[in-house]
Amino acid sequence: MEVEQLEREAGNMTSTIAASTAGASAANPSAPASPAADYLVLSNIAKTFIARGNATNALSATNLTIGQGQFVTLVGPSGCGKSTLLNLVAGLIEPSEGTITIGGAPVRGTDRRIGYVTQADNLLPWRTLRDNVAFPLELAGVPVAERRERADFWMHRVGLAGFGDAYPSELSGGMRQRGNIIRTLIYGPPVILMDEPFGPLDAQTRIVLQDLLLSIWEESRSTVLFVTHDLSEAISLADQVVLMGTKPGRVIRCENVGIERPRDIFQIHEHPEYRRLYKQIWNDLGAQVKKAVE
Amino acid sequence: MTSRPSLFDPDSARAVFIGRLLLAVSVLLLWQLGAGHLFDIFFFGKPTLIAASIFNDLRDPGFYRDLGVTGMEFGMGYVIGGFAGIACGVLLARWRYMAKLADPFLQALNAVPRIALAPMLIVWFGIGMSSKVFLAATLVFFIMFFNTLSGIRSVSPALCSVAKIQGATQWQIFTKIMLPSASSWIFTGLKMSLPFALVGVILGEFMVSSVGLGYRLNAYATAYNTSAALGMIMIMMCLMMLLTWGANALDARLMGWRDGGGDGAAAALKA
Ligand SMILES: Nc1ncnc2c1ncn2[C@@H]1O[C@H](COP(=O)(O)OP(=O)(O)OP(=O)(O)O)[C@@H](O)[C@H]1O
């Protein structure tokens, strides 16, 4: 019963977020009422790292357009610049060339509208799991009782109930990663970047969490940019799969996934569209992976 | 095969305890019985004589006055040096230009052998408590300063970035990420400083003073009262061990998050 109440509250929370973003566009008469088709735009992005005298061309001539409320997955071989792309969108690093805009405004530095589930869990080792999950709420000045309640609700949702008082060093890799995911979901940012969030999880937990992530996303409809090395995961979750290539890192092509929602993650592999896309992308991905290890 | 009597088992608390007891008793016995034959009592004292003089000291009200003075100097030196060291460490960790500018000067100051300062201290501070407080504080200051600086510099940039993304202000990053992250360095510094603060104070009292445990020790030693002097040294040793033990207990309580929940877990590899 208590959980039910929390579910409802969370529903309200996400609908407030939806309402506030809708309100923002409604206030501007020239903006269309429907979600913007070019919400997150990367134009002609290049990023060169200079480390110890060597220049690494991590990304070059990269273009990507993502509509508001879209779930987009990025696949590509290791080292092709996926994390770099997310870091750029998050405003943690600046592109060497090109511009990134979100809702028409260029990205300048970090921004609370963008949530980022990093590849490493990056939990604060001196805080308990609950205090880690509630950290963004604490930063925003949410009262203790409320943030405790919300943290417990999210921990319950991903099977971490009862571990609120454990320190990260006392948790398994998969548990820490779940903590890492929900501490972004807890404050419901309109744009969520996820870098191989299910990487350290076993196959079963992975599917359960994919399913959970989709149902959470159906409620909130935030714009998601999700990196994975698992093509199956990429197709199952996405509205659009972006294939990245290497040497130099760039976007090779985008495929729309025409599978209706809500989806049944457990059965999706039977879907003919899934099989078609899988075959089609697999060949190109395979070629890029070979190129990456050459 | 593991049921062999565990006389030398390093994991058996009892075996270790018995071993320690045997070692202590045999050293004391050798010392006691050999005193006067194997070693000269004039130089090495004798356990029973040392015990008697410790007992005498503990019954003397003058001892408690000396203990109070030394404790006061120690406490003030430790707190002043510690506070100043942490404050400067934090300041310079944040203000990189100043850190670079000050670095060679701080290295030079830290390279001054503190004992060489002693004659000047009398000139600057007279023979009262302040000269001892100052000596202890300078020793503590540099330990705390360098530890705080390294602690804050070794904060993971990734943790700061994540907090920034989640909307942390500069001040929040400082108080909620940098300070807690540096706290284990700061704590280590506070523990390391304890014996140095005591050394500073005793050294100061040794040089010039008319009260304090260092003065008492010096008085015994110059009177060639070896047993009493060794007794004083043992009292100081016990005080230091008590302090260290307290600091370790506090550390274990506050820094429990480091250890991964108990024995041996810290050594286990984590993904
Ligand atoms: N800070 C940095 N300094 C120098 N080179 C960097 C830096 N960050 C990334 N690179 C380089 O940029 C390229 C892309 O790195 P990135 O981390 O984005 O790859 P990735 O696609 O996320 O790989 P993975 O799937 O293994 O996580 C790599 O060649 C890497 O060596």
Ligand SMILES: [Mg+2]
């Ligand atoms: Mg990566």
